[in-house]
Amino acid sequence: MCCKGFLKVMMFIFNGSIFLAGAAILGVGVWVKVDSGSLLDVLNNLQNASSQLSQLANVSYLLIAVGAVLVVIGFLGCCGAVKESKCMLLTFFSIVLIIFIIEVAGAVVLFVFQGLADQLFRDVQDEVRKSLQREYGNEGSLTTIFNTTMEKFQCCGIQNYTDFDNSPFNKENGGLYPETCCNKTVTLGDCNLSEAEQSTVDNCLNKLVQLIEENALIIAAVALGIAALEIAAMVVSMVLYCQVGSKD
Numbered sequence: 001m002c003c004k005g006f007l008k009v010m011m012f013i014f015n016g017s018i019f020l021a022g023a024a025i026l027g028v029g030v031w032v033k034v035d036s037g038s039l040l041d042v043l044n045n046l047q048n049a050s051s052q053l054s055q056l057a058n059v060s061y062l063l064i065a066v067g068a069v070l071v072v073i074g075f076l077g078c079c080g081a082v083k084e085s086k087c088m089l090l091t092f093f094s095i096v097l098i099i100f101i102i103e104v105a106g107a108v109v110l111f112v113f114q115g116l117a118d119q120l121f122r123d124v125q126d127e128v129r130k131s132l133q134r135e136y137g138n139e140g141s142l143t144t145i146f147n148t149t150m151e152k153f154q155c156c157g158i159q160n161y162t163d164f165d166n167s168p169f170n171k172e173n174g175g176l177y178p179e180t181c182c183n184k185t186v187t188l189g190d191c192n193l194s195e196a197e198q199s200t201v202d203n204c205l206n207k208l209v210q211l212i213e214e215n216a217l218i219i220a221a222v223a224l225g226i227a228a229l230e231i232a233a234m235v236v237s238m239v240l241y242c243q244v245g246s247k248d
Helices: 002-034 040-047 059-083 086-112 114-135 141-153 168-172 193-198 204-214 216-247
Strands: none
Touching: 002 059, 002 216, 059 086, 059 216, 086 216, 114 141, 141 204
16 A cells, blocks of 8 residues: 555656646747747748748747647546546556657657658758748848847858858848858958958858757667656556556
């Protein structure tokens, strides 16, 4: 009985945390959907040029779906443990098992079809470059986001300074480029074509890849931790399920 009580408390705490996290993600998803001034605006501008990006523009729906699933899982886990409901515990186990299988399958697909993922990444890269040439310099979220990114990582564009050729910024400023596209130790004046060519400023794509590589170990550890928690949750739910059955 003592062990059973301990498992019930652990299930309640664990699934209570999942419930709160799900509620927070659900709230963020609703906020992103409602807020027209968010990153969603940029993605909506890009989706006209590429069908793949139309899915990214619906990121709010993904957040809402994930949040709703977590809320349901947390609710089933908490109530199933407290009320000792075999139906809820079995449903909780089934949902977590399905999610675990999907995660494993997704990891296998990404590993096997890495070339397809690379092609999709290049397609997205090309569409972002076209959007920069079409929109950068106008008052909008695209300009703000790229200015912030380039200043933070001291990078220039997706590929290089030519991403801004014929952009509104380039045209309105007589052929100039963003200041981050020129090396400040080399550039003496404005960041024009000559100065940009002489500068050795890395592109933001390489900076992003470098950031991911530097944190790859942390990402892998988090993924393994989530998998371990899912397995532990399934084991505990089945133990409680069996104990409830033996009690009857």
